[in-house]
Amino acid sequence: MNELKHYLAPTSLDQAVECLKDGDVTILAGGTDLTPQSQAGRVKIKHTLMNIRHIPQLSGITLEGKEIRIGTLATITEIMAHPLVRQHLPVLVDACNHFASDQIRNAATLGGNICNASPAGDTLIPLLVLDASVELASMPEAKLYRHSMPLSTFFVGPGKTRRSLCELVTCVRIPLPAEGHVARFHKLGTRPALDISTISIGIAGTLKEGILSNVRVAFGAVAPTPVRASQTEKALEGQRLDEATIEKAAAVARDEVKPIDDVRASAWYRKEMIHNITKRILSHVAQA
């Protein structure tokens, strides 16, 4: 049984981070991960359950200078429908389109998907290749303190992040993609909907006259966290996307990942798929 003693529903960010000070708090947003995980006994709900859904500062999707800010409470459905996201970040829309089912998308939040830190988290791969950063808020003294860190350094292990217990993820910031930016996402599973990835791949970069630069490659479900693939990025950086480059990059990708066997697939199959799908995505980019 859970040890739940208090339920809090703060209406401001200050109140929320104040409550987080003692650290013994479980944060509830969409609840689509928390509920099944706590029922299955994989997550223990702490003394205080804090519902952050009534905090206006955590919502909304806006353009702030050269960055798109997505509030931690933005649901997958909201993200998919938002004109800013649709115009500038189609790869994120694509990933959301493979996220669970409509019912879950209506409740699940971006912040929740990030803090759940699943190696197979569907939004994490596009966010990684889009150079997203997370903003964290806390109240070390009597004043609200915010700081950011790149998403690529945020994940530590399955379900584990660098967020400290007294911090709250407030938003994600994504730099506006430059001209010539291309980004692709592919999720592979047993079925097209309501599935956990066997593997997922995100690839982004700037394509000018057939040359790919600023390359970002990220893989899901092949390591304890979603990962950037630095060797594969190196194999592609500044290269013309011809058949030889694509084959080489796909081979580097296959050798770079160290997946495990689990109920969804064997490590061997995952490595094969990293190769085949990387190759497929790059070929599509080259042909586009």
Add this chain to the structure above:
Amino acid sequence: MSVAEKKARVIQPDSLIGKRIPKMDAPEKASGKTRYIHDINLSGQLHGKILRSERIHALIKSIDTSAAKALPGVHVVITAADVPDQRPIGVARDHFPLKVGRVRSERDEIAAVAAETEEIAEAALKLIKVVYEDLPVISNPEDAIKPGAALIHPEPHGADGSHEHLKQGTTIAHKGKPDNVAMTFDYAHGDVVRGEAESDVVLEDTFKLHYVTHCCMGVSGMIAEFDASGNLLMYSNTQVPFLHKREFAEYLNMDPARIRIIQPPIGGGFGSKLDIYPFEVICLYLARAAKRPVKMLFTREEEFLASPTRQPVLLTLRSGCKKDGTLTFRQVHTLHDNGAYTSWGATTPFVMMQTFSSLYRVPHCDYHTAAVYTNNPYAGSFRGYGNLQATFAIEQHMDMLAEKIGMDPLAFRLKNAQDAGETTGQGMSFKSCGFKDCLTTAATRSDYSRKVQENVANRDKPGNIKRGVGMASMLHVGGGAKIYPSDGCGTILKMDDFANVTLITGASEIGQGSETVLSQLVCEELGLPMSAITVVNNDTAITPWDVGVHASRTTFIAGNSAIGAAKKAKTKILAVAAKKYDCAESDLDLRGGFVIKAGSGEVVVELSKLLRNLHFQDKAELVMTTFYYEPPSVHQDKGFKGDVSAAYAWGTQVVEVEVDTDTGTVRMTKVTGAHDVGRVLNRLGIEGQIEGGVVMGQGYALTEDLMIENGVMKNPNFRDYKLVTAPEIPEMDISFIESMDGEGPQGAKGVGEAPSICIAAATANAIANATGVRMFELPFTPERVYRTLHGQTPKLYWKPWKAE
């Protein structure tokens, strides 16, 4: 209205048969008003929970329930020691509900609690301390039959090693087994040696069929209450209430007459509720000990862990044909993983051998099954009952044999398909048979033969998507199955003063639409609209006997029973009307709620008025009839031969797929089905039943896989046990072949199980057509297909083995 005008009123002929009639329970279900067992609560009710084993195979050294008993709110805690009159349950009586001295599988029941709330009951389970001593785990049936294998049900020995063998005639649970063989089946007709000698081509392959489970949306549950006189009332989702009444009585050592079963609306059956499971008997023990009603409901995880599965099978098939395409023989050996205890899964050979002996003309057949104990989950009955497994092997061999002799696979099938009037080697007599129509209709509507050629031609062209088309056919009982002393069903039909009918039938509704189709048959006889009927079908104290919902039998058997009762009512009504209006009974008929003149349709009298006249007179009478229908089928003899069903259903399904060779993903794009259903009664209902069955077959073929490793279930949840979801469901084109069975109600035959049977077999053939690669093991998950396409799957071979 003038007399002349009144006389002129004519009711035009109309029929309900073949119409699209919504299911009678649909509005309640769609609006969320249906009260399932989950919604039923009795006053004073306690909640029961079960402590399951933490080990797969172990001796129970001690159980300490003292802390659980001391928890406030706990009424009763029981273990095997608290139920000294416990009797073994199950098909082989090899299974104590509360385990005695030993656990044999992950789901095994150690203790049970009845408490004020579910939460208290859960908390109490955590306080029970069990000490185990591990035993070797057998999770592969091939290991179970090795010489010297550890025994799952050994003969009991005392602490000093002395033999505690009990007297002859006791059950396995009491006397143990000298080996791990739970059951064997051996069948033969003809002479396979001769058959093989006459063959130009002989193939032998091993096929492996996996674990899947029913995944009923409504989890299992039971409410049990003993009244002050000791009578037992159960709310149960059983599919066989009358058989279970008797069986529960045996387990409780009480008079069956004192047991009443009420069946609330059920959230899915599919065969899963044909056997009595430990939780049900334990719920009764708790209610008896607590002297309070006890409700027990599974969690979803428990539903996975402790429900029966489809029978996993390892099967080696040897079959042959002549160059001209004539089938010569089939020889089959199967190894059934029986799991730790015996339920209906072990008896799937009853159906499997019918398919091997009689799907197509097979002059010589030899069939052997050994069902062997392991520490795995145990299999029960599941829509299709072994037929999916048998058809998977046969229909792949049909394609492979055709290829070997260079014959078109459709022509090969048509050459060996039976016609009406034939009797098979096993004694099944096909009085109506639309097999060839099924084959040609499905092939024509899907453009099968052209696509087969085209796909082969396209196989080596560039591109990662390969298209394939595959065919499979099925034979299944369609007029009941005479397994029990009676395969019958009783009906009580009551008409009230307003010409409304109450149809009281033994047949249980499990979502398949039986109450709608039975109502339709009654209303058709009595010339009444569907709105004039109420069905009572869920209380053993009210309804007449029925053997249960299984074997695709309800429409056929309960339908004939309902028609029988309706015909008797009609005869009585027409006799009364004939007398009153001074004409011959044969001149009258019932139509649109009126007694009419048979020839012209002219109204004679409103039916309700006639019934009131009959009722409110000096010699008052009511129209109430009863009928019991027993099909003209026979029991099999000791060699499993005999015409066990009153009719047989046929079907052919053509599956089209796209295989992504980069990933191994198989997308099912279209299913074209043709089913010999005798006659369509409720078109909407039968379409729904076929579509649902196709999707169940699709899950079996592609995504569903209950993963068991060393006796441990790896995926007891819907996240990792993958049911088919809406976007994957293929386009469907379903045709009905109306062979008008002479014995069937309005010509109909059973079809409940039929649509699931062919899909996996046809999908295997489609993948082979697309890629040139054969898949011998289910399910066709992306990884398995990819591995096989890349030569990473060693050829499966199980050397035929027969229990001594």
